[in-house]
Amino acid sequence: MKKSFCIIALIWPFVLLSQTSLLKGIVSNSSKEPIEGVSISYENKGTTTKADGSYQLQIPTGKTIVVTFTHVAYKSISKKFTLRSNRTIVFSPKLDVLIQSLKEVSVVNKKNAAQGVLAIDTKKVKRLPGANAGVENLLMTLPGVNNTNELSTQYNVRGGNFDENLVYVNGIEIYRPFLVRSGQQEGLSFINSDMVQQIHFSAGGFQAKYGDKLSSVLDITYKTPKSFKATIDLSLLGGSATIEGISTNKKFSALIGFRHRDNSLFVNSKQVETNYTPSFSDVQSYLSYAFSDKLSLSFLGNFSLNNYNYTPISRKTRFGTLANPIELIVYYQGQEKDSYLTSFGALNLKHTPNDFWTFNTTLSSYNTQEEEYFDILASYNLGAVDSNLGSENFGEVAFSEGIGSQLNHARNDLDAVITNMQFKATYKKDENQIDLGILYQNEQIKDRIIEWEVIDSLGFSVRPLHHSINNNQPYDPYTGSIEPYQAIRAFNSVQIDRISGFAQYSRKGFWNEHQVWYNLGVRAQNWRVKPNDQPAVSQLIISPRAQFAIKPDWDQDLLFRISGGWYSQAPFYKELKDSNGNIKADVKAQQAIHAVLGNDYSFMLWNRPFKLTTEIYYKHLSDVNPYTVDNVRIRYQAKNNATAYATGIDVRLNGEFVPGNESWISIGLLKTQENIDQRGYIARPTDQRLKVGVLFQDYVPNLPDLKAYINLVYNSGVPGGAPSYADAYQFQNRLSAYKRADLGVSYVFVDANKKAKAAWLKNFREFTMGLELFNIFDIQNSITNTWVRDVYSKTQYGIPNYMTGRVLNFKLGVQF
Template structure:
């Protein structure tokens, strides 16, 4: 049943109408750094009779009169004064970030027009410092994204996320304008190890959950756009914990033309995995090296190189497991004894060369070439013998808590020998033209994907001595165990395929943007179009060339009201041409003629800036609807996606997102988010059912605090609540017959940090500590309330009663971690 759009609009109007008023002033805010790119606290900022100070993170905000010249003065006890003259418009929210040097600087007069680019485009910006501090079992950019409305995940061991009804393959990720990829074969979150993006190297993070511009690529759900920083002087950051460690080094040449930032990371998830119910010998090894090198050849020409080498080794030897379930009156348990092991290996190599040429003041060209190579293997032979029965609840019994009476016994053997070798090459040219209030952008890109893939995996299930036939086999008569089965024994699941494929792609875009006025209101327009042409080739297959055209547009208006509001309307036609995984069906066979999935986006949004407790706050609300055709249906098992490799369905997604963020505690940013989502699909006209990512309700809280009397003691809280996903059905089950949902996902991670050295204490640090600019030690508690969250169900058959029992596969329990952070 579709959501009543009129009701949603009324809710939006209610929130907007009850907001507070904002005066005919402007606001200046920003971050103040020193020459070593470190935040400067206690900077005195004065302007037109008003005064404020920067906090420990270098952040400040000050309200100034509009439509007149304002002189802003920045002073610090150990740094030289900076003076800036600005002219701002009414309700202007101007960002001014400064570097205070050892020599006094008098900046010229700045005539400012509206520069709220990200605000009018519906882009969410995240501070890198927040990402480094907020606790999470899988820290990084994705850890923060999962607290945003419309972004959902029920797996703390995974860096994957679903956005507004899409799946993990529908999200674009860029680093320095270069598209990055993730491994193909990973099926479990605990196998992922490290996300591509290195938090220690990040300068800027932008995220869009829908309705994005034509310059971004051909995906259906979201865009994560990350920019790595350029060092201004030598520096280093270090982090160490029970889960691993990282080191990042900033370097710069004497002539300032060469800069480089390099990061090394190591990750070991043993602490988390050993908290699960399955007792195992687990020896993972996740490591990578990443570098970003920049060369300023001249005032007009700049070169950069981004490189990454990563190696994930996953060795897993399960031993035993017992999962208790059922009710108080009828407690049951599943006991499993394992033999065998799993050995997986994922090696990835990534390199990208980018050059920027500023031909004139208004015309810039960019050339980008990148190469991504992944070598993946997935080998396992795991034999499991299980007992399903009633639990001994007699206190004092020697078998208390164990299975006392077996209702079902059986065994299961899983085997795989999967290998994949993928090489992806990209070349791209981009152009940027500025002309008065207009901006024109265009780009042309060629991509070649070469895939060599071998799949050999099967599963045999035995229940009480009877081999279970696969669900796709229809027997003429089956009354086991009363009548023996005399047909051939076949695996319950069996996939064997070898694919050598090449995909050639040509894509391009052109878009126009303009800012201006409409009456007394400020407006911003954007319109663009994308083209994508591709063809799949390989042994014994032929494919026709396919092409898509995707027009997109955005419109924003800032009314001349006392309230500081921006309204946005964006949307268009979005396509997702199939990647290799979307071409491969459940049997492992490539279907070359799979069409691009198509989605019509419509997003209505509002940003409202206001003051509460005399501190800045922002309420962001968005109403969205997506109508999808040529849908390629899929199932999700942990993080592994299996496609039907056909376009036999249509779907829709609709919802409402809210995010309230601001200084709930003075000098810190926190936010609360809420999302409502409904997404359904109709396959072969059988009727609408919930899609695998139908996350009905989502609540997120990201909170920062400190002790008033001891500000060096800080607290960080990351809390997420999601209603259950429809992921509780047996593998390969008909989704129209099974619509089971998992239990609600509840997760709270908290971190406590004691700052030993920072800007305020480094002057008194001596001896070995004198070179540290920052030193902090902290304690993290993952899954604070020890909630039992299930990622999937294991289905066990009772031959005698012919019942199937859903045994939840629980995620991690409460875990403690100690972390040390240092900055030189």
């Protein structure tokens, strides 16, 4: 008996250790909302919460352990547990929001990750430094998203151009002005960051419910107010004010935003001396009325007026090498006056008759009235700079290699009205979902194009490409007639009718113990183009798409996904217009076969959450419509005479590099080429081989309310800067790499986690002040070239048109 007791006494501790208890509960935030994706761990074991915030974790009995609950957007907590018997214990903690973090829903939302969608909370987007602060500014830090013009909100995605990106606000496609030539003319993005509730972004392989474009989808949802708030932001670049509120019966809500912007601070930092008086303003509203829990009506409206008045005076640019420096001096006469007036309105009726069905009917109309008028005479001197260190004239122009002038003229007007009606239905039961939709769209576009460029008769500048007379000045007199380098005169009236629809099926479930999600869908569109009283041309496209994702039941938190399909981009007005302004109604839709393979790996590093996202993609394009890019203006050939491909890899590591602050590093490798008229493959205008983006957030340890935001971007040079209408096969030289660093520093006086100490601050919900330093290292980035030729060697020089220099900006933000 004594022997048996001794044996039991010896093995009993091991029996206790081998037994396990169950720890379970629901993790929620201060608003009692469940939090998905909370990491719950002890030692080297752990789990994560589900969509409803619930979790279950096996813990040892008879041993004291510390269980830690962590989430990228909430403050971590730890709890000790010592269980003496095998039992179940319920622990449901509440996590506090981590104010310093830039909360990213995609880190925790497995459904979005399975769909290849990045979801970002926009509360901190406007705090990120950038010449164009907002949603697009953040997108520029992502892999595969490129832009080498800080004054533009347009972006290229994985080898596509600006026109290949879908942008939706509350499910309605958004358009941008047609005639904008340069980033400094753009003014404001349509998206008002203060009004945004959700952002979803997909860089490729997206679902059939999205439209017919080749590259990406940016899906924006404006928020429905829950209480009264007023937000005001002011800076040296302009200001904004947003008011939101809800009626006492909770049925009517209103969200209204006003914005004004002035880019003269940036333009004055450039090498061109100008008189520049831009005015970019808009007002947006989102109104909603709930008739009942099942029926609601909402209105989204926008009115924007961008006036761009530009009077260049002079320019001085030095380029070349240390041994052979060259200086270009230009004196200007004339001015440019552009006006872009856009208005947009949409009504949406949402009906939810039961727990399974949701119906949305939307009527929307968009109108843009654009004027582009300029007459600018430029007289230039191209001179060789004295590089002899011992010379009295060191650094000065020794002699002129070229003297000339050019006159640019335009009287362009455009009036476009786009009206559509859309119906969508969603059926959702258990883990199954069916989405259906149909849309009719009518486009009425009237366009007058009168523009020409005359280069002087001295022969110092590039002649028209078709010029056949031998020019041997100054040795032989030039006897040919003066003719425009390029001239366009066209009057277009185009009507386009489109009918499109989609159907898709989604399901999530299990394959053995592994979680799986898949989506199957198809789109179709028929469009009819009737230009200038000519016979109408009708075409049809069909676009099947599919997605599949699996989260293995492994110890590591891994998610694998594959997506793709046959994507088609039906031509819009710009794709139908050739370089001479003529409409080609028979232009076909560009086709692209997408294949995207992705992986998400979530892990703990330094006891903090991190996520590594990797995507490999390939796109094969046919019926390609070749184009050239000048600043942000795209000119198409209006021909389907090319094939192309784009392939690459995107990698992004995000997490708490600094405790409590979400940052990331992005790296993208891309190669995209096209074969025009079977002449062989050459780089496309968007062939940005290397992209590196860094978004870094930090704070002062002893002063946590003083926060810093750093935005770093490196983009390798793209082919470009060639003379207008030049043969792409003869001009494949690349522009210089784009390098930019922006810094923002702000101090929080009052916010949700910091109560006001001073009496005058008690009236504010939030009060922040800060400074932004754009282009910290004052790097000279160029977007295009100005082309001139010296008289002696007939050498053509591409003189860089540099972007903005170093600029300091002050910001003030308050919320009532």
